[in-house]
Amino acid sequence: MGIKSLFGFGQARDKPVRNYSNGEYTFNFGRSTSGKSVNEMTAMQTTAVYACVRILSEAIASLPIHVYRYKDGGKEMVCDHPLYTLLHDEPNPEMTSFVFRETLMSHLLIWGNAYAQIIRNGKGEVLSLYPLLPNKMSVERDSNGVLYYVYSRYTDENPNMKKMGDITLRQEDVLHIPGLGFDGLIGYSPIAMARNAVGMTMACEEYGASFFANGANPGGVLEHPGVLKDPTKVRDSWNAVYRGTTNAHKIAVLEEGMKYQQIGIPPEEAQFLETRKFQINEIARLFRIPPHMVGDLEKSSFSNIEQQSLEFVKYTLDPWVIRWEQALKKSLFLPEEKKEFFIKLNVDGLLRGDYQSRMNGYAIGRQNGWLSTNDIREMEDMNPLPEEEGGNLYLVNGAMTKLKDAGAFAKEGTESTSEESEPQQPPDNRNRGGLR
Incomplete structure (x- = not known):
């Protein structure tokens, strides 16, 4: 095409x-x-x-x-x-x-x-x-x-x-x-x-x-001091005895002054x-x-x-x-x-951390109100708790409040005090301590 x-x-x-x-x-x-x-x-x-x-x-x-x-x-x-x-x-x-x-x-x-x-x-x-x-x-x-x-x-x-x-x-x-x-x-x-x-x-x-x-040995050369009539026969006989992993580490017997020289890397x-x-x-x-x-x-x-x-x-x-x-x-x-x-x-199951990390994460979610007992049990492949035992109940830490409501209790206390009694004038401390 x-x-x-x-x-x-x-x-x-x-x-x-x-x-x-x-x-x-x-x-x-x-x-x-x-x-x-x-x-x-x-x-x-x-x-x-x-x-x-x-x-x-x-x-x-x-x-x-x-x-x-x-x-x-x-x-x-x-x-x-x-x-x-x-x-x-x-x-x-x-x-x-x-x-x-x-x-x-x-x-x-x-x-x-x-x-x-x-x-x-x-x-x-x-x-x-x-x-x-x-x-x-x-x-x-x-x-x-x-x-x-x-x-x-x-x-x-x-x-x-x-x-x-x-x-x-x-x-x-x-x-x-x-x-x-x-x-x-x-x-x-x-x-x-x-x-x-x-x-x-x-x-x-x-x-x-x-x-x-x-035999875990790279190729090499058999050196003979003279002239061989049949070099193929010598090579084949060498390979038959020493080539292959089963023949590794065998002791070689060299005759007629032959030498083996390894040339592989x-x-x-x-x-x-x-x-x-x-x-x-x-x-x-x-x-x-x-x-x-x-x-x-x-x-x-x-x-x-x-x-x-x-x-x-x-x-x-x-x-x-x-x-x-x-x-x-x-x-x-x-x-x-x-x-x-x-x-x-x-x-989600592949993204779960180790046991301690999971427990710490569940504790944070439970204390901050976005995980219930049954939510956690489901992620741990456990059977849910009955409704009457609070399995689906969401809790929140009582010490936490909205930012805009911070200090509201103090303001309410001040207003109630001002309604009960008239505001008092601060005392005059200018003549105290012997200083004029």
């Missing part, structure tokens, strides 16, 4: 014809400058990429998800809405909510897009949700500018699709969560956009594996370990994961690791949460429901 057709140049504004296929951006995958071929599967074979994808996928999947209704300036949870059971328990008969969200989030992190087929009844209500593979999906527009999706099905991964080949899906039948992109319709794969960093990580792992496969001189550590941090930076969450505790301590975890929730997880919430509301609710209902992923 050319530049003009990609961005719609030279086409009528009322009849755009554009295609947003994931396959168009596969040029971002491929061979990196390190020589390693990077795609979604090879990238996941590196521990750093796998760890980052797993951390974010499991975090999104483990968050409580609920349906809420706007009410009197606040909100209330709605458990009898059909979407509540689908999102909270079972999106389809084959998956739990955790597995469904984990799968879509992994697609979002690897391919930059997450898709799910929406099965509706005759009234337009959602009955079930089934994940769709992003590398088989393309987004297109018809002659009127309406979006539709084309799914290329060649395997039996979806029980709702009966035929093979290209299957057209309407926009209202697809849940699409796009990642970061340039047009707002298709997200770009983080792995593809950073393929050189991922490729270098793969090259470092392969170098390390090859290093230990050769030791790993500490090549800074191999430092390079591997840097590449792990590079992948963590790509997904905005704190290094301590992927096993790098070099710069973490008891004093800052909690703060790093809170920053992970605020700056890494929260944008993904908002992306999910808005996409679910846009695709799943009926038009008349969007004004009344919304979906929320609760991250």
Whole structure:
């Protein structure tokens, strides 16, 4: 597809014809400058990429998800809405909510897009949700500018699709969560956009594996004082006895005045370990994961690791949460429901501090009247107290008063005294003390 057709140049504004296929951006995958071929599967074979994808996928999947209704300036949870059971328990008969969200989030992190087929009844209500593979999906527009999706099905991964080949899906039948992109319709794969960093990580792992496969000894030279008739035989016999980790530290026996001279660069001189550590941090930076969450505790301590975890929730997880919430509301609710209902992923549990900090915070809220006993018990996942036992009673410190009422009691006392007796003149002390 050319530049003009990609961005719609030279086409009528009322009849755009554009295609947003994931396959168009596969040029971002491929061979990196390190020589390693990077795609979604090879990238996941590196521990750093796998760890980052797993951390974010499991975090999104483990968050409580609920349906809420706007009410009197606040909100209330709605458990009898059909979407509540689908999102909270079972999106389809084959998956739990955790597995469904984990799968879509992994697609979002690897391919930059997450898709799910929406099965509706005759009234337009959602009955079930089934994940769709992003590398088989393309987004297109018809002659009127309406979006539709084309799914290329060649395997039996979806029980709702009966035929093979290209299957057209309407926009209202697809849940699409796009990642970061340039047009707002298709997200770009983080792995593809950073393929050189991922490729270098793969090259470092392969170098390390090859290093230990050769007995943790780089290549060397066998020197013979004379002329060898068959040098290949000598080399093969040497490798058969001394090559490999199982043959490491064996005592070599050299005959006929032969000498072994190592010519490889030791790993500490090549800074191999430092390079591997840097590449792990590079992948963590790509997904905005704190290094301590992927096993790098070099710069973490008891004093800052909690703060790093809170920053992970605020700056890494929260944008993904908002992306999910808005996409679910846009695709799943009926038009008349969007004004009344919304979906929320609760991250409050991840923002809780240690036990002492929580207790101190509850004490402040209780003493200042904006937390009741049942409010605190709910946040600690405890059963509420009955109303007659004061579970919903809000208290306030009696020593506190409004600023405008400060000193009012003194003013009232002065007024009552003036009404009871006439004001007295101050005594004349000018002639006291013998001074004239």
